[in-house]
Amino acid sequence: MDQHGIPARGSRGPGALEPWKEMSAEELEKQYSPSRWVVRVEPEEALRTFSGKGTEATKNAQATRRCQLHAPYGDGKGDRMDIYFPDVQSEALPFFLFFHGGYWQSGSKDQSAFMVDPLTAQGVAVAVVDYDIAPKGSLDQMVDQVTRSIMFIQKQYPCNEGIYLCGHSAGAHLASMVLLASWTEHGVVPNLRGLFLVSGIYDLEPFVHTCNNALLLLTLEDALRNSPQQRLDVAPAPPAGLACPILVMVGEHESPEFHRQSWEFCQTLCRGGWKASFKKLPDVDHFSIIENLTKKDYVVTQIIMKTISQKC
Numbered sequence: 001m002d003q004h005g006i007p008a009r010g011s012r013g014p015g016a017l018e019p020w021k022e023m024s025a026e027e028l029e030k031q032y033s034p035s036r037w038v039v040r041v042e043p044e045e046a047l048r049t050f051s052g053k054g055t056e057a058t059k060n061a062q063a064t065r066r067c068q069l070h071a072p073y074g075d076g077k078g079d080r081m082d083i084y085f086p087d088v089q090s091e092a093l094p095f096f097l098f099f100h101g102g103y104w105q106s107g108s109k110d111q112s113a114f115m116v117d118p119l120t121a122q123g124v125a126v127a128v129v130d131y132d133i134a135p136k137g138s139l140d141q142m143v144d145q146v147t148r149s150i151m152f153i154q155k156q157y158p159c160n161e162g163i164y165l166c167g168h169s170a171g172a173h174l175a176s177m178v179l180l181a182s183w184t185e186h187g188v189v190p191n192l193r194g195l196f197l198v199s200g201i202y203d204l205e206p207f208v209h210t211c212n213n214a215l216l217l218l219t220l221e222d223a224l225r226n227s228p229q230q231r232l233d234v235a236p237a238p239p240a241g242l243a244c245p246i247l248v249m250v251g252e253h254e255s256p257e258f259h260r261q262s263w264e265f266c267q268t269l270c271r272g273g274w275k276a277s278f279k280k281l282p283d284v285d286h287f288s289i290i291e292n293l294t295k296k297d298y299v300v301t302q303i304i305m306k307t308i309s310q311k312c
Helices: 025-031 043-064 116-120 139-156 170-180 220-225 228-232 256-271 288-294 299-310
Strands: 066-072 080-085 095-099 125-129 163-168 192-198 245-253 275-285
Touching: 025 256, 043 066, 043 080, 043 116, 043 288, 080 116, 095 139, 095 170, 116 125, 116 288, 116 299, 125 139, 139 163, 139 170, 139 220, 163 170, 163 299, 170 192, 170 228, 192 299, 220 228, 228 256, 245 256, 245 288, 245 299, 256 275, 275 288, 275 299, 288 299
Parallel strands: 095 125, 095 163, 163 192, 192 245, 245 275
Antiparallel strands: 066 080, 080 125
């Protein structure tokens, strides 16, 4: 067991009790309140800074990059994405799709274009995806929207040089649910080349017992149906052609539960035959881990560009 309570490989058997089940209600709330683990500023300041930096980055991207704003990927009012293009005029581009966080009940594409400037400068098209957050949208609907947004990019740009998914927090959960999609039933198989899952939750059962579930109103059945950690643990091997690299990341200054969720999900992916790896990033928290994507020399930006350039 390390300092964040992450079990060593193979140390917690299948029948062992999950750590969160032994926590008090107060401790569970703290574990699933990311802002309470920030050490550089007070929790409220961390939230304000994150929103402000995201809004500023989005305005800058819209002012300086060729873009298609509010592109409809479906018929619903919430089925919208902003697509930012590099200077090169081509449809044979790598596409980076970003799904924002906010516990499925806050956030939007209008404050989430952190990575647009450094990625488009390197020839990558970036799509920042909106979805119907709670209470308007249910979690099942959000999962469907994310799936359809990927289908849209594949159909609109069939000559793409790879589709790379990145999600933060709740967005990491939504991106990971794509691994369970039955693409043949949708009539299109996306050219998925990589997933970057940042500070996500992959087992939703503990979330059901926190105050953050007040808007989502997830039942235990809802949570289990939408928990890739639970479902992929019994799923067959990855479909042929979808064995893309998956990087599961978490910041140093995040709760033990967030560390456990990321580590155990990575282990589940590896057991299932997926090409997954785990990375704990030093000196960042739940918010700065994404805020720093505005910088071209940031380690995660560099990892993303290296993965895309390798065209795995």
